[in-house]
Amino acid sequence: MRHSKLIIPLAAIALLGAGCPVGIKQQATGADGGLYRSQDSGDTWEHPAAVPTAKGVGTIAGVDAMAIAFDPSDPRAVYLGTAANGLLYSYDDGSSWTQAAGIASGRVPAVAVSPADKCTVYAALANRAMKSTDCNRSYQIAYVDSRAEANVTALVVDGYNPSQVYIGTETGEVLRSADSGATWAVLKRFDDPVRKIVISSRDSRTILVGLRSRGISRTTDAGATWTDLVRNLDNFSAARIFADLTEIPSEERAYLHASRFGLLKTSDNGDTWQAMNILTPPESVTIYSLAVNPRNGNEIYYGTANTLYRSGDGGQSWVTKKLPTSRAAAALAVDPEAGNILYMGAARLQK
Template sequence: MPILFKYSLLLSPLVFLSGCTLPGAVTVTDGGVFRSTDRASTWEPRIFVDTVKNKPVTIANTTILDMEFDPKNPDILFVGTGNKGGFKSSNAGEKWEAFGPREGALNLIAISPKNSDEMYIARGNSVFKTTDGGKNFSNIYAESRGVAITSLELDLLDSNRIYMGLADGALIRSTNGGVSWSIIKSAENRIEKIVIDPRDSKKIYVFTQSKGIFKSIDFGANWIEIRSVLSERFTDSLIFKDALLDPSRSDTIYYASKYGILKSTNGAADWDALALLTPPGSIEIFSLAVDPKNPKVIYYTTPGKIYISVDGAQTWSIKSLPTSQSVKVLRADPRLGDTLYLGAGGAISAGKSNNTFGF
């Protein structure tokens, strides 16, 4: 039987007796969520939770690990944090309320595109499912070896098909909404991100921490290893930072590595390096985003800065980020192309991967 846990989405006032930020968290005062409506020129914090004893309670001292939009209404956002569980906003981040577990890390969130009440969350070595928008969750997977779940994705054309990657390189799939699971691939290296083509979900890309990319064109039955085409041309390009598909062009992929940012327009068969303002390998790239309304608009974050191109990476401008923390979560609003959300938290240091786990 699944393990059930039930809770109210309303936070208890006792949680907030320690003052203006959530207690029990790491000492971060400029973390949480920020929003820009003008392509990163200006930012405003989106951190408010409640007012208790005339003091604002915020998520400014949380580390944001994941952020997802409700597929039917992008004003509804969900975030997972490294220390205080999950939060939900119904008004574009103006106010947040508790979602899912209230303590510890909520690492990953995946939402069904057809029914946004159906969601999956991963924390540690377990996956939980809700079918009522987060009021109740059942534990549908627990990794018996204690290996962390590092990536979680749904097939957007069939949300009963779920993929998750583990820290030891195992790729696991369910085809029945989490009732049963099977290992379909061993990448033999930590899986950092799974990307599924939203127009043709037979195409799956698995990005590993340092052993390159694996691609399937048949739902994971067979795999193509994409390694030498990267390593032979681009030094340190196997070391993953972030990756995404162009939202308007299926076979166009952006891949941020220790080398820099690479782009493929033919489904990862061939790659070219984007011309950046910094030399290859000279700066750590944390996260990527592409404007869903205009794919020529590209963003990436580095320590303290965000780089913006409006002409397909021909030229770049630089803006300062509104936080001293690392920004490993960057999302473009799927409806409003000029609007960005970033999730901050965690001291900036060299060598960190795109996923951080708070357990």
């Protein structure tokens, strides 16, 4: 079948141009982008997009979303990374939005908030990792790569030791800072772009790294040694083509991996994998996003170009819902406290 990919604009389109409210010049791109919120697990959707400014109320309805993140200490604080319009944040469950100071344009594929300090926020931006220590009032460069092509593609903060921050790059490096972004060291160089980094919520020494076309690699000693899990995935055709990866926090050593093959589950940190019983045959649909209810691992969601798939019994059965947008479900996230609240970031596809 022919696969589509999420559109990643090469040129950044500024949200705040010539003093205009956010999105004022984006009518041609359509108004069904940005973030959607459901309070009934995806049955119905709201489309909060307002951006109050001193010059009027703008909108984020024209942006393409890439990443959704929560503040671990305040689930009402939601962050939205976009494909060309920088970083936005909301302190009211996504009902209204504010542009992060200094990140009004550019590609932001990953965002993370320190669990120790809600005002410390990290964002991936081109070949840099940006950091705010004043609740988004300003951002400084915490990391920059001298190579323009070495975009930061993944970013995560250690939940047990928030001074440890990990980033992954388009050129295959995984780096760690042990001092909240002041200095960095390369832990591993892969021969494939890094797409996601997931730190175990039970043991932060265990880290899984998703690679664009080489599956997943794992460390259980905080990066001292690595195990390539791609051979463990090769029992399933095209499972090494990475789409998304998420932990199942309510189950020990359990993860879900979305790939070109479909959906796989491991209960042993990736040593073995089992195919999930989804509705579509292997390699017949492209999955763009994946989410699990952190309080109930039986509640699983994944998104495609036009459909949301939902299971309430650990993948034994599924319900499908048509997306409320013409764009793909580029990002999914379940509210960490209210499991019935689901967020979806919408983005256009490039054929």
